[in-house]
Amino acid sequence: MIRVLLAEDQNLVRGALVALLALEDDITVVADVADGRAAVAAAVEHAPDVALLDVEMPVLDGIAATAAIRTRMPGTRVLILTTFGRPGYLRRAMDAGASGFVVKDIEPDRLADAVRRVRAGRTVVDPALAVASLERGLDPLSEREREVLRAAADGATVATLAVRLRLSEGTVRNHLSSAIGKTGARTRAEAVWKARGNGWL
Structure with a gap:
């Protein structure tokens, strides 16, 4: 059985x-x-x-x-x-x-x-x-980029994301910029949408 x-x-x-x-x-x-x-x-x-x-x-x-x-x-x-x-x-x-x-x-x-x-x-x-x-192909995002995109899904500001994730604002911007580039998106909202659509988040 x-x-x-x-x-x-x-x-x-x-x-x-x-x-x-x-x-x-x-x-x-x-x-x-x-x-x-x-x-x-x-x-x-x-x-x-x-x-x-x-x-x-x-x-x-x-x-x-x-x-x-x-x-x-x-x-x-x-x-x-x-x-x-x-x-x-x-x-x-x-x-x-x-x-x-x-x-x-x-x-x-x-x-x-x-x-x-x-x-x-x-x-x-x-x-x-x-x-x-x-x-x-494979998921192009790093674990940290996925974490930042998940946190950004509600439209929070970079300052808010930095506090939530305990990162500097510059680091948050860098991860968002990298994730936007890797997903071929124009905005972070589009990057979240594309990443979710592909099952990367």
Whole structure:
């Protein structure tokens, strides 16, 4: 029996996924939770074979939760299931230790098969997303540039960002300028939009 932990913040979707997986003779859902931090705690408590995680969750996102689960429970494999089929998410998820990445419009039998394949040690990636990831290349942003762009998403001034991030205003300007250049944007708002669209943030 394959023991699965499911983390999905939308109650209706989570309930539907639990019901679908329950139809499989060789899969049992040992825990279902609504955020990334709860997913990490449930992984430690239940030691599932596979953690099926959404990307966009409150408290701790699915990519950060993947890294935490793989660190604390290396025997648990992670399969990312998301509405957001963005190439940058794929790269970041795989770098965090995920064994698979599929989008939510996957057919139910293919989802169950993906769980089985990940449990068996294989890598499962949505083909269209893999092609898009190769076409767009790697995330050009540094971790600090991503941090500054995330903080700038609400339109805060450079002075405010400097206080938030505990950096000098000049350093904030430099990181914003670099991120704008790397994303091919004209403004920082456009840089945030492009980075989010590619799944880099």
